[in-house]
Amino acid sequence: MESIDLTVLRELKDWRVSGRPALLATVVHTWGSSPRPPGSMLALREDGRISGSVSGGCIEDDLIDRYSRANGGPGIPGRAPQVVRYGVSADEAHRFGLPCGGTLELLLEFNPDAVLLDELVRTLDHGTLVTRSLRCTDGHVALNKAVAPAEVEFDGRQLSVTLGPAYRMLLIGAGTLAQYLATMALFNGFDITLCDPRREYLDAWTIPGIKTTADMPDDAVVAFRPDLRSCVVALSHDPKLDDLALLEALHSQAFYIGAIGSRRNSANRRNRLATHFGESQESLSRLHGPVGIYIGSKTPPEIAVSVMAEILAAKNGVKLPSTIQVEDAKNALQPA
Structure with missing residues (x-):
């Protein structure tokens, strides 16, 4: 769309x-x-x-x-x-x-x-x-x-x-979450490219109207050429794939860069990118992770809603709550 x-x-x-x-x-x-x-x-x-x-x-x-x-x-x-x-x-x-x-x-x-x-x-x-x-x-x-x-x-x-041309989205990983997120992005007018070198995942993709590639993620990001109307979202849960894509995306003009994962996994990812690949804190400040707005979601459709909302907020220049406020929200859900 x-x-x-x-x-x-x-x-x-x-x-x-x-x-x-x-x-x-x-x-x-x-x-x-x-x-x-x-x-x-x-x-x-x-x-x-x-x-x-x-x-x-x-x-x-x-x-x-x-x-x-x-x-x-x-x-x-x-x-x-x-x-x-x-x-x-x-x-x-x-x-x-x-x-x-x-x-x-x-x-x-x-x-x-x-x-x-x-x-x-x-x-x-x-x-x-x-x-x-x-x-x-x-x-x-x-x-x-x-x-x-x-x-x-x-x-x-x-x-x-x-x-301008349509806003563009590059998804890394062809799992269930990517299918829900791609559907929402299509309805919001994004032109979508999906990358997954794992053929078993790519062959199972069912959403029409999306360009697909089996290139390695870093090559896919380079070919995608992210600009100010582009976002890159890593959803594979595989550091060998997600990290490669993020390394290239962080040095692009993409308005949004995000990666799926828990707060612990996200912290580990930032540590890897800084320690093993020399990423600066300034560069890593552009990385959204855990990806999405905290809305207490557990299922892929709800997580996709939270991710799409965060992407649209970034596109529209809206600042969202920090991780400290997310922690407060989680604590508020705990029974007294």
Whole structure:
């Protein structure tokens, strides 16, 4: 499953290439609480079909009423981009299902150019980070290669949105936990590669839509080339496999590096990597282990939930409780 942004752009491209009138709505500003962050996109076809989301549903309904012919509306106009704002008053916020005090601003593009949409989708499919800039006076769009992710920028005259290829995940070890984690990562839009040189494990893999390799883990990490939109998770429980992958990953740009194991095993792993392989404390500070958020989980599905939550928190720049707080949580579970 690809990222929601790419899904929206791909559907919009298909509509426009086939000559169907459509609009692209992008969240450009939010105030207070809002359902979707800046950069969120929705495509609306003239017959009322939509792709993506900018709210919990009420704003989508309003856009359909305004711009589709589904209920006798005027259809998609051929004019310059337009800014619309929702939730300015408490009554309007309630009407559109926004949280108390929430306001969001959308920029609407009418009938985006099909050729440029096709170029954008093909560029993203090739794994390139792209900044799409829109001039509001006339709807002119420019596509430029970007070197790093960036926040949405909108000054009332120009909108710049940096769009990237899907976030990527490299899993080491094809066990049961990896299957659950891969399933969750797919639904969160990650592009997944699975590495396991143990053929008996790899041959038993059942999750479709995932690239697999039987290379040794360190070679797999090198080939994967982790970047700022990548994470590496070692799940084999075999130090000969996990440690090799971690040694390479710790010197990459991956936003998250984690390894399964108890607190004792994790401490032993850190000691091995420092003593036998010369890893510094600064390098090891990037390693998440025990992997996942402590939620008292014991089964592979629950552990996968905790790991996916921790990965998403790291992706979104959220700091989570330390191991000391985890110990407190475990102690609190003990009977008095």
